[in-house]
Amino acid sequence: EVQLLESGGGLVQPGGSLRLSCAASGFTFSIYAMTWVRQAPGKGLEWVSTISGSSSSTYYADSVKGRFTISRDNSKNTLYLQMNSLTAEDTAVYYCAKKRRELPSSAHLDYWGQGSLVTVSS
Amino acid sequence: EIVMTQSPATLSVSPGERATLSCRASQSVSSNLAWYQQNPGQAPRLLIYGASTRATGIPARFSGSGSGTEFTLTISSLQSEDFAVYYCQQYNNWPPWTFGQGTKVEIK
Numbered sequence: 001e002v003q004l005l006e007s008g009g010g011l012v013q014p015g016g017s018l019r020l021s022c023a024a025s026g027f028t029f030s031i032y033a034m035t036w037v038r039q040a041p042g043k044g045l046e047w048v049s050t051i052s053g054s055s056s057s058t059y060y061a062d063s064v065k066g067r068f069t070i071s072r073d074n075s076k077n078t079l080y081l082q083m084n085s086l087t088a089e090d091t092a093v094y095y096c097a098k099k100r101r102e103l104p105s106s107a108h109l110d111y112w113g114q115g116s117l118v119t120v121s122s
Numbered sequence: 123e124i125v126m127t128q129s130p131a132t133l134s135v136s137p138g139e140r141a142t143l144s145c146r147a148s149q150s151v152s153s154n155l156a157w158y159q160q161n162p163g164q165a166p167r168l169l170i171y172g173a174s175t176r177a178t179g180i181p182a183r184f185s186g187s188g189s190g191t192e193f194t195l196t197i198s199s200l201q202s203e204d205f206a207v208y209y210c211q212q213y214n215n216w217p218p219w220t221f222g223q224g225t226k227v228e229i230k
Contacts, residue, residue, distance in 0.1 A: 035219070037166075045158075045166065045209055045221040059217040095165055106213045108156035108171040115165055 009116030022096030
């Protein structure tokens with residue numbers, strides 16, 4: 001059974017940093033691209049970042065480019081999102097999700113974690 | 123960037139009735155279109171991919187159709203657990219991978 005478990009969310013002050021983790025199990029982690037998607041309170045889904053299985057390719061939404069860094073440790077089956085220079089607009093539930101195939105194939109998100117809430121406030 | 127537009131924003135339907143949700147892409151996404159369901163307080167879950175293929179475990183009352191720029195999600199007979207928010211997402215032209223703004227299906 002595929003499981004994705006996010007952790008690391010919490011309350012952080014504007015300008016601060018936070019690192020989210022997503023522990024994966026139930027599939028061969030290293031051969032699938034992984035994605036972070038966020039959802040601000042009461043809003044829709046927003047793609048944040050995607051990384052290939054080998055970490056050779058990374059992609060970011062314009063809204064987070066230069067501030068967020070996606071990475072993965074295939075030996076630990078774990079996905080990360082390092083978030084720096086946080087603002088109130090980054091307040092959201094952050095979901096990690098598995099892509100159905102490795103990049104550069106076009107693929108949907110077939111499994112999602114339960115989400116981790118990040119609140120940016122003074 | 124491909125913009126995904128869903129309509130209507132809210133759909134009021136009685137249990138047992140049919141619901142039809144629309145998703146339009148600003149340019150062709152071929153059949154690289156997925157639908158996700160999100161119940162309150164829960165993570166999204168995959169319903170449909172490839173515009174018309176049901177994901178594992180998804181009941182047959184859910185069906186998807188369309189290609190290019192016009193897509194439809196149909197729920198043939200609404201059950202209580204189907205009242206939720208539905209999102210479409212294109213994965214044809216990326217980055218970015220873009221979602222629609224969602225359609226809320228509520229009880230009439």
